[in-house]
Amino acid sequence: MSDSSRREFLGAAALVGASAVLQGSVGAGVGTAAAVALSTVFPGAVDAAGAYQLPPLSYPGESLAPVIDAATMALHHDKHHLGYVNGLKAAEAALAEARTSGKFDLIEHHLAKAAFHGAGHFLHCVFWDSIGPAGQGGTPEGELRSDLDKEFGSLDSFLAQFSAACNTVEGSGWGILGYSVAARKLVVLQSRNHQLQSQWGILPILCNDVWEHAYYLTYQNRRGDYVKAFPQVIDWKRVSHRYALIKSKV
Numbered sequence: 064m065s066d067s068s069r070r071e072f073l074g075a076a077a078l079v080g081a082s083a084v085l086q087g088s089v090g091a092g093v094g095t096a097a098a099v100a101l102s103t104v105f106p107g108a109v110d111a112a113g114a115y116q117l118p119p120l121s122y123p124g125e126s127l128a129p130v131i132d133a134a135t136m137a138l139h140h141d142k143h144h145l146g147y148v149n150g151l152k153a154a155e156a157a158l159a160e161a162r163t164s165g166k167f168d169l170i171e172h173h174l175a176k177a178a179f180h181g182a183g184h185f186l187h188c189v190f191w192d193s194i195g196p197a198g199q200g201g202t203p204e205g206e207l208r209s210d211l212d213k214e215f216g217s218l219d220s221f222l223a224q225f226s227a228a229c230n231t232v233e234g235s236g237w238g239i240l241g242y243s244v245a246a247r248k249l250v251v252l253q254s255r256n257h258q259l260q261s262q263w264g265i266l267p268i269l270c271n272d273v274w275e276h277a278y279y280l281t282y283q284n285r286r287g288d289y290v291k292a293f294p295q296v297i298d299w300k301r302v303s304h305r306y307a308l309i310k311s312k313v
């Protein structure tokens with residue numbers, strides 16, 4: 064993929080903030096440097112050669128129970144997320160073909176597909192890297208701890224805002240703790256579906272998937288119960304590490 068088409072895709076996926084991190088590395092094509100840069104923000108999103116991949120989980124799927132049951136983890140990761148990876152690859156291939164044909168209605172169609180599957184792929188990469196074995200996630204560390212205190216007053220106050228975002232997003236969507244590259248501060252926001260983000264220039268640090276497939280087997284329609292239990296599976300060590308890494312680069 065060329066430099067310009069990759070930037071165009073990132074914009075289409077409403078993840079334009081990532082370009083601040085990626086600039087300077089994607090010019091050489093999709094190589095190791097680009098893969099490393101992309102994986103800083105979206106862990107495991109691409110393999111060493113830069114191809115989109117389903118990132119392997121770094122913990123047993125059953126270790127998040129009872130907050131997230133094993134069957135939900137397996138279906139969510141192995142089926143739902145894989146669908147986004149395959150959908151993104153297919154959309155990009157179709158988009159390249161449509162561009163050479165100059166059929167603008169087709170380009171628009173496949174851009175929408177790329178936005179949907181691409182945003183789904185990238186946010187799920189952050190999601191898997193935000194969670195871990197139940198009750199073992201510790202507390203925010205280092206710069207993340209001090210910045211959460213600065214922006215929200217306390218960890219409890221942040222969690223209250225984050226949970227409210229997760230509970231009130233309409234339909235399917237996400238609650239996201241993000242880093243605003245321009246404002247240089249942490250923000251809580253919502254994203255409906257994947258691609259309808261309420262703010263641009265934000266790099267996701269921690270996110271919770273509140274599509275029904277993320278919790279329905281255990282919680283059925285009780286999204287609030289899932290959201291309330293979710294902090295028990297946040298892996299603060301990994302989230303804090305990613306935040307420090309991102310902040311050092313943008």
Ligand code: MN3
Pocket residue numbers: 139143187272274276277
């Ligand atoms: Mn999902």
